[in-house]
Amino acid sequence: MNYEVIVTCAVTGAGDTTSKHPAIPVTPKQIAEAAIEAARAGATVAHCHVRDPRTGRGSRDPALYREVVDRIRSSDVDVIINLTAGMGGDLEIGAGEAPMQFGAGTDLVGGLTRLAHVEELLPEICTLDCGTLNFGNGDTIYVSTPAQLRAGAKRIQELGVKPELEIFDTGHLWFAKQMQKEGLLDDAPLFQLCMGIPWGAPADVGTLKSMVDNMPAGAQWAGFGIGRMQMPMVAQAMLLGGHVRVGLEDNLYLDRGVLASNGMLVQRAVEIIERLGGRALTPAEGRKKLNLPARGERLLDRRKIEQFA
Template identity: 40%
Template structure:
């Protein structure tokens, strides 16, 4: 049985791809707002920030390299210790048209896998996510085929970036083992167990223990809760021997009926939960040692 770790790191996912501006007025939109939210989260105790970008004019999700570069440069200009984790999730969604499901309908983002990681090759963050899920997502489908994953993983590896493997169901874990066996991925693994997404892992202590026990030895994992499960999963993940993640990508409420006014407020609450359970929060430099990242150049 894996015991809670003495020190755990907090990841803050500051804006995400699916949270809508109309859900909360506190959602960071512009590169400046995303950078400021990331720095505030770090001051509150986050060792890692997970970053998507958005079109500053519409608030819609974006994959524009210049927006990523702007946010990254602003963060690195003020805090070189903070670990940057850029998403590669956008670009995998398919919406079949009503009359001919072979043809992409409105909302489809499916693009070549190389395009999905071009900002990783250009900016070389410390970490980037690599999603292994092919699944129903609402009324749409997310497609990450093994071959496309291999193409993305090759560029990530050649860029010297550590992938954080995002796992949405037990089949994703089976695929991860296959990718480790064929050399596409190298251990030790850093991964997230995403719970609370409809048609994927559902949030419960039983789910976390089941999924954790399928992971390779020496894996560093975080169990994430989406929506109302966000802070509950902080406790479940810590107690199962994992790390924790919160942020406005995953949820917009700090407590029932109370919108979170910042990502930093969510980090502060997650830190309180862990410390009340007897844990300690790792600094960014300690987190680099935990997950095998080099220390920042001075």
């Protein structure tokens, strides 16, 4: 049981949700405001993707990330910034007997190119998706090969950013532990157990517990479920000793038929945590828990490096 819980809010994602919810954050201003809203509701961490403001589709544009991060950092609200580094792994295999005719949904770049915005902005945390996955029921695969992962983990380590190791299935956990053995991950790694994404690990207690039981010593971990399993997984992750994640990236509804905001989802998660006898950690407390620098220290370090470059 974990009584001191880090609450992450994944505020927008990159999925096709803008047609399903009228208030999905799309522009950098909206995404930053969503992160600030989540922090005011009790979130410790804001996990941010960016979207093309014209189309609403997921983007890798560092300029969009820069605006989001600048807006959050210049606000009067503290929150740990966690940027995705997963964009650029989509491969849409050609249909039928023409698999090499890749589809329009393909956006496939190398592991280091996926880190361009992380290199520039030095967030406190960035994600590292720890394996390849059949994604959905069509021909799309999310690609993250062992070689790409080793290169990405090494670069993240050099930057001094903490990787959040995204675990979509049991083999991903196995490989993440292998990277730790190889010295590509620092001590007390941070794992995010992503439950219920077709076709990875199902969002059930047995699967979640089996992965928790295989965590390396000293690891910090969080777990989440998508859709209607979001709040049940808040309780299950806390009961099994972990931290939690909610947000519009993973679930659009507060209750059946009731569309949510990020703030509403954070408030519901905090209520569950408190009813189980725990509390949500502040960003300052979360930094101590995750061995992160105090607020603003990384930005000061970057300015010193640039001054003497």
